Structures are given as C-alpha cells and as structure tokens.
Amino acid sequence: MSAVAVLGTGLHPWGKWGRPFLEYGVAAAREALRDAGLEWTDVQYVVGADTIRNGYPGFVSGASYARELGWNGARVASCYAACASGAQALDIARARILAGLCDVALVIGADASAKGFFRPVGGDRPDDPDWLRFRLLGATNPAYFALYARRRMALYGSTPADFAAVKVKNALAGSLNPMARYRKPVTAEEVLASPMVADPLRLMDICATSDGGAAVVLASESYARRRGTGFVRLAAVSTVTPVFPNTVLELPDFATDSTAAVPAPERPFRAAIAHAAYEEAGTGPEDLSLAEVYDLSTALELDWMEDIGLCPPGEADKLLRDGRTALGGSLPVNPSGGLASFGEAIPAQALAQLVELTNQLRGRAGSRQVPGARVALAANQGLFGHGSAIVATT
Amino acid sequence: MTYAIDGWFAISPQDGVHLIGTRCTGCGTVCFPPRRGSCPNPRCPGTDMEALPLPRRGRVWSYTNACYPPPEPYVAARPYEPVTLAAVELDEVGIVVLGQVKGLTVDQLEVGMELELTAGPLADGPLVWMWGRAS
Structure with a gap:
C-alpha cells in the first residue's frame, strides 16, 4: 500500500472554552496550513469529521469549515464515525489522494461539548439503542x-x-x-x-468531555517530494x-x-x-x-x-x-x-x-x-x- | 403493570421472568434484543426469525454501578440510590445481557456468580427486566 504525506498539523488547545466548534476547527486548520507552508486556496479537497451535538453545521462540517475559511471551490466531504470520525475523515482524504484525484487535502475535526455525562441526542426515540440504554438501564x-x-x-x-x-x-x-x-x-x-x-x-x-480542534494537511508523496521539505508518511x-x-x-x-x-x-x-x-x-x-x-x-x-x-x-x-x-x-x-x-x-x-x-x-x-x-x-x-x-x- | 419496552421480556406466573430472543430458522443464531429481518450471521441469508424465551439464569461477566444519577431519558429516583448493573452470560445461548440488578449492591457481586432474571419498576413506574439473586 502506498503512503500519503502528512505535510502539516494543527491543534486548538483542548479545554472547556464555551465557543462555537467552528472556531476551534478553523484555528486548527489555519495552524496546519501554516505548518505545511500552504495557503487555503492550495487545498483541493476538504474533509470534515462531524459533530452531532452542534446542530446542522456539525452534520455538514466539511462545508461548514470551507465556508468559514472562505469558499475556495474545493471538493468537500463530511463524515461521522463516533470516536473514529477523525480517522474516517483521514481515510476518505487519503483514498482520493491515492486514487490520483487530488494532491492536497485538508482534514478537520472539532467539538464543543456540554458538561457532564454524554447523553443521547434529544427526543423520544425508542428505536435508537443509544437512547434506550439510558431510558431502560441508565447505562452511561x-x-x-x-x-x-x-x-x-x-x-x-x-x-x-x-x-x-x-x-x-x-x-x-x-x-x-x-x-x-x-x-x-x-x-x-x-x-x-x-x-x-x-x-x-x-x-x-475516566476521561472528561472537552472542547478542542485538530487539523491535518495530507498530500500525495509526489507532491510532497516536489516541495522537498521532508514529511511523515501515513x-x-x-x-x-x-x-x-x-x-x-x-x-x-x-x-x-x-x-x-x-x-x-x-x-x-x-x-x-x-x-x-x-x-x-x-x-x-x-x-x-x-x-x-x-x-x-x-x-x-x-x-x-x-x-x-x-x-x-x-x-x-x-x-x-x-x-x-x-x-x-x-x-x-x-x-x-x-x-x-x-x-x-x-x-x-x-x-x-x-x-x-x-x-x-x-x-x-x-x-x-x-x-x-x-x-x-x-x-x-x-x-x-x-x-x-x-x-x-x- | 406497564412494561418499559414491549416484546423484550415476559412475566408468566408459572415460569417467572424471561427475556425474549429470536432464533434464525436457517442457522440457529440467537439474538437479544429480538430481531426482525436479516440474520446477523454474515454467512447466513436467513430472514426468518422465530421468537424464543431465553435461559433465565447465567453467570456474571462483569458488573458496576452508577454512583451519580444517569442523565435523561433515564428517570432517577429521588432521593437517588446508586443503580447496580450487571452483564450476565446466559446459559446455553452464549449471549451476555446487560441489566439493572435488583436487591444486590456491587459489594455483593462477583464475576462468575450465578444470577437469575427478575423484573422491577423504573422510578417512574414501568417494569424492566432485572438481574436478581439466583433462587
């Protein structure tokens, strides 16, 4: 299997900041781009790892981040895979790079979480086991x-x-x-x-629930080599x-x-x-x-x-x-x-x-x-x- | 009495409380909660699931409690008493089922200990299956 290059990374500090999740994601994205020595307009594909506790923008996070950074015409995807969402987003970006469909992708994930136990998404939903386990058992x-x-x-x-x-x-x-x-x-x-x-x-x-944001710039190995800066391989x-x-x-x-x-x-x-x-x-x-x-x-x-x-x-x-x-x-x-x-x-x-x-x-x-x-x-x-x-x- | 969920357990005066599972008529795979539609065995094309009562006894796979009131939609009793939970490996069918524990605290439980199915009320009234001391 070929690898892709990790050209840049960025984090927004973890905490309980009480700000919208987009702020954390965008800050991490800008840091990752700066680290990679690239401009946002160099990004051909943006993938967002979704948050399910922050309304519609969280369900289409790729587009939400792209709009926040300024529409640049990049292709976009958003995905949710619970705790593996960030890795799933990486996998989606990597696949497009390995398929030769793009050279540079930006992957972003961020969350703003409420205090205390994670609870199910609201409403009366007896067909959802995540709702039922709380209702019937109180199993956090x-x-x-x-x-x-x-x-x-x-x-x-x-x-x-x-x-x-x-x-x-x-x-x-x-x-x-x-x-x-x-x-x-x-x-x-x-x-x-x-x-x-x-x-x-x-x-x-037990780990707490936090606010935070992370972003990674991925690129094809050939693109990374042309830049000649050295890179970590995914x-x-x-x-x-x-x-x-x-x-x-x-x-x-x-x-x-x-x-x-x-x-x-x-x-x-x-x-x-x-x-x-x-x-x-x-x-x-x-x-x-x-x-x-x-x-x-x-x-x-x-x-x-x-x-x-x-x-x-x-x-x-x-x-x-x-x-x-x-x-x-x-x-x-x-x-x-x-x-x-x-x-x-x-x-x-x-x-x-x-x-x-x-x-x-x-x-x-x-x-x-x-x-x-x-x-x-x-x-x-x-x-x-x-x-x-x-x-x-x- | 109202059940907190329909079709997952039954109470009979003769046989006591038992969970209701399903068995695939094709490959024999047993499920809890009861399942409609496709068999979960990826090599079985079966779609015919028949209901069956599951064994009432099993051995504790693990256990814990909730020292703080769980969030909604759980309805916590006031004053709150820690809820005990046990995951119990049912005899014969090879399924571990989670449930609240009635009448036992974590200090009285051990992994491997035998428990028997019973039922009890949630704080707002409806009945749910619970694990209890084996008779």
Missing part, C-alpha cells in the same frame, strides 16, 4: 468502561492502584503538553481518593468493522452477539482494528517507537496495550509498573498525555492522535520527545462498531 458510557475494568480485575488481577498508575503516568506527560486541558501532575493517592463514579472507576480514572488507516459474533459488550448495546451457531473470531474487535493497520503498513508491534491509545478510562489503556500487541493479555500491568510505557521507557504509551489529559473532543480526537504521532516522528515533541521515533501507531474505538488505527512512519 462510564458504566461500560467500568464493566471492562471490573472484568480485567477478575481475569488478570489488575487493581485500582494499577489504574491509578495509568493516570499518574498520563498526567505527567500531559503536564508537558501545552495543548492538553489538564496540565497538573497527580498522585496515585489523589486518584484513589477521587469520587467513585462507576465502580471500580473513580472520577480521575502508512495505514484501519477502519474495520467487527466480525460476527462480537463477544464483547460494546457501547451502546444491551447484549453481545451469540456464539450458539458460530464460534467467536480469532481476534476480538479492538485487536482486529490494530491488526489491520499493521498488515496494511507492513509493520508489527515490535517496530513501534510509541503508541497513542484510547484511554477513555485508565483501565482501558491496559486493555489497549494488549490489543495492539505490546504484550500478551494480562501482562500490561507489569509493563506499566516497570515504567516501560512512561516517557523515557522503552515504548511510551500516550506520550501526549492521552485522553486523561485532553478529555474527549470526539471528532477531533483521532486527528489529535495523528498530530502527536507526527510531532514525535518529526522530532519536535519537546520535553515529551521519544528519542529516535521511527514508527508510531494510534488506535481508538467508538460506538456502533466504529474504531480506527493508524500507522505513521518517518
């Missing part, structure tokens, strides 16, 4: 994260102290990242003393769906698939997402210099480490405790500070993961720099069978 997103965490404790002996150690590690990395929302180091004692939200997860185990984008029967209870479902007629697939969904990216890039976990994974909860970071193949199931806690996944360790996980430090701005988050990968691979991650970074993976998962993994290389 953290409830599902907590089910995974408790399962992990039962299967592998993980403890709340292990979970707290993830937060301590990520908060320390986030304290070094000027784009992160939370920039204060924390102690394990503080995590373990924070209020219980969904047993066994406490407030500081070597894989995996957006695979689950394989029946999916035996992990996923948001927002009431039940898993049944194994009565068909046995479970070789790889569970999260592992399959990463595997497809490795295959496409012709790499494996042994090649990684760093990884960004979707730490919706502290415990989930440990699950992800195993899903992306850093260690066999049940051994992530040991890698963590040995300091291997901290900055300065042999394979830092979430060197950006992760969702623990950013909070989730849904359509921006997968793009922000690529921004961190790119910064690391370009050697400009400052005090968070992973020395000699060559290959990096980012992975995430959202609702309704959406997930993504990307591999970037120098």
Whole structure:
C-alpha cells in the first residue's frame, strides 16, 4: 500500500472554552496550513469529521469549515464515525489522494461539548439503542468502561492502584503538553481518593468531555517530494468493522452477539482494528517507537496495550509498573498525555492522535520527545462498531 | 403493570421472568434484543426469525454501578440510590445481557456468580427486566 504525506498539523488547545466548534476547527486548520507552508486556496479537497451535538453545521462540517475559511471551490466531504470520525475523515482524504484525484487535502475535526455525562441526542426515540440504554438501564458510557475494568480485575488481577498508575503516568506527560486541558501532575493517592463514579472507576480514572480542534494537511508523496521539505508518511488507516459474533459488550448495546451457531473470531474487535493497520503498513508491534491509545478510562489503556500487541493479555500491568510505557521507557504509551489529559473532543480526537504521532516522528515533541521515533501507531474505538488505527512512519 | 419496552421480556406466573430472543430458522443464531429481518450471521441469508424465551439464569461477566444519577431519558429516583448493573452470560445461548440488578449492591457481586432474571419498576413506574439473586 502506498503512503500519503502528512505535510502539516494543527491543534486548538483542548479545554472547556464555551465557543462555537467552528472556531476551534478553523484555528486548527489555519495552524496546519501554516505548518505545511500552504495557503487555503492550495487545498483541493476538504474533509470534515462531524459533530452531532452542534446542530446542522456539525452534520455538514466539511462545508461548514470551507465556508468559514472562505469558499475556495474545493471538493468537500463530511463524515461521522463516533470516536473514529477523525480517522474516517483521514481515510476518505487519503483514498482520493491515492486514487490520483487530488494532491492536497485538508482534514478537520472539532467539538464543543456540554458538561457532564454524554447523553443521547434529544427526543423520544425508542428505536435508537443509544437512547434506550439510558431510558431502560441508565447505562452511561462510564458504566461500560467500568464493566471492562471490573472484568480485567477478575481475569488478570489488575487493581485500582494499577489504574491509578495509568493516570499518574498520563498526567505527567500531559503536564508537558501545552495543548492538553489538564496540565497538573497527580498522585496515585489523589486518584484513589477521587469520587467513585462507576465502580471500580473513580472520577480521575475516566476521561472528561472537552472542547478542542485538530487539523491535518495530507498530500500525495509526489507532491510532497516536489516541495522537498521532508514529511511523515501515513502508512495505514484501519477502519474495520467487527466480525460476527462480537463477544464483547460494546457501547451502546444491551447484549453481545451469540456464539450458539458460530464460534467467536480469532481476534476480538479492538485487536482486529490494530491488526489491520499493521498488515496494511507492513509493520508489527515490535517496530513501534510509541503508541497513542484510547484511554477513555485508565483501565482501558491496559486493555489497549494488549490489543495492539505490546504484550500478551494480562501482562500490561507489569509493563506499566516497570515504567516501560512512561516517557523515557522503552515504548511510551500516550506520550501526549492521552485522553486523561485532553478529555474527549470526539471528532477531533483521532486527528489529535495523528498530530502527536507526527510531532514525535518529526522530532519536535519537546520535553515529551521519544528519542529516535521511527514508527508510531494510534488506535481508538467508538460506538456502533466504529474504531480506527493508524500507522505513521518517518 | 406497564412494561418499559414491549416484546423484550415476559412475566408468566408459572415460569417467572424471561427475556425474549429470536432464533434464525436457517442457522440457529440467537439474538437479544429480538430481531426482525436479516440474520446477523454474515454467512447466513436467513430472514426468518422465530421468537424464543431465553435461559433465565447465567453467570456474571462483569458488573458496576452508577454512583451519580444517569442523565435523561433515564428517570432517577429521588432521593437517588446508586443503580447496580450487571452483564450476565446466559446459559446455553452464549449471549451476555446487560441489566439493572435488583436487591444486590456491587459489594455483593462477583464475576462468575450465578444470577437469575427478575423484573422491577423504573422510578417512574414501568417494569424492566432485572438481574436478581439466583433462587
């Protein structure tokens, strides 16, 4: 598979700013264009990762950003894929570039989120499982994260102290990242003393909902070479769906698939997402210099480490405790500070993961720099069978 | 009594509470919630789903609680008591089903423990399926 070039990246700082999402996206887009040394009028294709909580402009975000930047006649697309929206938008842009239909694409995602639990989109909608799970069970997103965490404790002996150690590690990395929302180091004692939200997860185990924006300029390799500035290669984008029967209870479902007629697939969904990216890039976990994974909860970071193949199931806690996944360790996980430090701005988050990968691979991650970074993976998962993994290389 | 959702569970005086699933007449795949239309097995072209009562017992796959009132459309009791949730792997059919837990807190639950289906009211009245202590 050919790669496309990442020519420029931009972020609007994560926070709770109370401004329209378009402001964050446009600020990130202008930064990405400046970083790439390109003008908005050089962009031939703009792809928006949608937000579903900000009205019609959010559902046609590609066009909303294009109008905000000033109609330039570029082709446009908008897409929604829950937490994987940003990666889906990257994939759409990359496909058009690889097909030879354009040379330069701009991908943008941003969100403005309300305080507290994510809630379903309004109205009385009993046909929507995302509405029904709240109505019938009161099952919030953290409830599902907590089910995974408790399962992990039962299967592998993980403890709340292990979970707290993830937060301590990520908060320390986030304290070094000027784009992160939370920039204060924390102690394990503080995590373990924070209020219980969904047993066994406490407030500081669970990622917040945030405002933020991210943008990436992609280009064909030939275009990037002609510019002669050097570039990071986007070597894989995996957006695979689950394989029946999916035996992990996923948001927002009431039940898993049944194994009565068909046995479970070789790889569970999260592992399959990463595997497809490795295959496409012709790499494996042994090649990684760093990884960004979707730490919706502290415990989930440990699950992800195993899903992306850093260690066999049940051994992530040991890698963590040995300091291997901290900055300065042999394979830092979430060197950006992760969702623990950013909070989730849904359509921006997968793009922000690529921004961190790119910064690391370009050697400009400052005090968070992973020395000699060559290959990096980012992975995430959202609702309704959406997930993504990307591999970037120098 | 009103059910919070039609066709997902039934209460019979003889057999107690059970979930209603569907089984594909082609390949035998079982589903909950009950499903109409295509079989979820991608290799099965079946579209004929028959309703069947699901096993009433299973083992806890995992569990948690909601220490803060969940947002609407959930109707939280006042004063609020934490809702306990359990995901239970049903005997025989290989499905894990999520439900509220009646009469047990997280301190009384364990992964692998046997639970049995029951029903109970939501704060605004209608009944929903719930997991309870195995009789």
